[in-house]
Amino acid sequence: MGVSIATYQYASAADTYLQSQSHDPAALALCRSFTGATRSYTRVVLRLRAQAEAGWDSDAFRSPLYRSGHAPLLRVFVPSPQGGWLGDESVVECEKELRRAGVMKLVRRGDVVWDAAVSDEGNIGRLIWDGNYLLDLEYNYSPSGQLPHYFNSLAYPPSYWHKVIRTNTNPLAFxxxxxxxxxxxxxxxxxxxxxxxxxxxxxxxxxxxxxxxxxxxxxxxxxxxxxxxxxxxxxxxxxxxxxxxxxxxxxxxxxxxxxxxxxxxxxxxxxxxxxxxxxxxxxxxxxxxxx
Incomplete structure (x- = not known):
């Protein structure tokens, strides 16, 4: 389901695929494999959240994939010709990937989605679900990216996005x-x-x-x-x-x-x-x- 795949391998495979202009059969096959892996990963993370909220024993429920009381970090695999700054078409394709994974009824406002095909540096490729669409992070006050101003921080735990939206400073809240x-x-x-x-x-x-x-x-x-x-x-x-x-x-x-x-x-x-x-x-x- 993608847990054993080193995160840098996603971006490497996407780069090879884009450089070959999708004519390399091996690169195409690897990308299809990674697409399936990220869909499975996302389904497992959301299942873990459901289990945590169902009252499972906190000592028994320990997973590196999801921390109770925090936003989940979901994955999609969408090679982007624009690189780290996802264009509108790439963002729409990320939304389609969530639908193909069959998780739309489980995704909630505030969930973070990472396009693993882009990079694992900082918040590159990280988007946030607003209940209807995926939104880019904002950069008005933080060069690394911040929660969009559409969100009411009081509606979520103070540490809800800690380590999910990465920052070297005190996190921003609206x-x-x-x-x-x-x-x-x-x-x-x-x-x-x-x-x-x-x-x-x-x-x-x-x-x-x-x-x-x-x-x-x-x-x-x-x-x-x-x-x-x-x-x-x-x-x-x-x-x-x-x-x-x-x-x-x-x-x-x-x-x-x-x-x-x-x-x-x-x-x-x-x-x-x-x-x-x-x-x-x-x-x-x-x-x-x-x-």
Whole structure:
């Protein structure tokens, strides 16, 4: 089902196939084999998720193919003439591969699909299912790719895409704080703190500075504005919100929390977060790398 196939072999076979312009019988046969292997792999991963959610013993249920409470990483094999940046035709073909695998009734919004024929570097070839179509990752705030802004992060566990959407930094999240706006603004304080600042190269340096910090209580099942989704149980507890300790940072937080606010971008601070308490930091528009 593809588990024993080294991931680099998929891209190598696809390159050989594309270079031969599909005239090499051996390359064609290998690609057909890999297509079948990825379909089987995807079916097994989704079966494992169903077993995990059916209440199987957590000690008995351990698989390197699927981690309970996380997004599955499904596979398709679609050689792409465009390379790592999948064109529209290649994305549509990836959707068709899911249908050919017979898994459309099992695929859910938020599932990640990897075109193994492209590359296993970073997030190249990784797409996300929005309930109707496969979408590209976005690159507005992250050179390695981020969750598309269409998704409400509160509807999924905080670590749902951890290691599935790869990142060397704190992951991005799209959150609407309006239901908690009054509580956040009542509790906001200016604090001195050691702040890890991200460099354009993806590294960090530590500086002593000021932050505006506040706290609110999130409850599972709370409706998320302008959607049919609710807050996931993984967010149940305290949420600590930080922004830069400037007048502009405070004004930005006030806007996010007001009736004029909307779903906005944050970073989940993994090094500070723990069960029952998730730390997030506002990401300002000036931090965009793609305008």
């Amino acid at each position: 959150i609407d704080l309006r239901p908690y706006g009054r509580e956040i603004m009542q509790n906001v304080q200016l604090v001195q703190d050691r702040v890890q600042s991200e460099t354009p190269q993806g590294g960090y340096h530590t500086i002593v500075g000021y932050s505006h910090r506040s706290v609110a209580r999130l409850l599972r099942g709370t409706p998320i504005p302008e959607s049919k989704e609710v807050v996931d149980a993984g967010w149940d507890g305290r949420i600590i919100v930080e922004t830069e300790g400037t007048n502009e940072g405070l004004a930005d937080l006030q806007l996010r929390c007001s009736s004029r606010g909307t779903k906005s971008v944050y970073r989940i601070l993994r090094e500070k977060s723990r069960p029952g308490e998730v730390w997030i930091r506002c990401v300002r528009a000036k931090e965009k790398i793609l305008q």
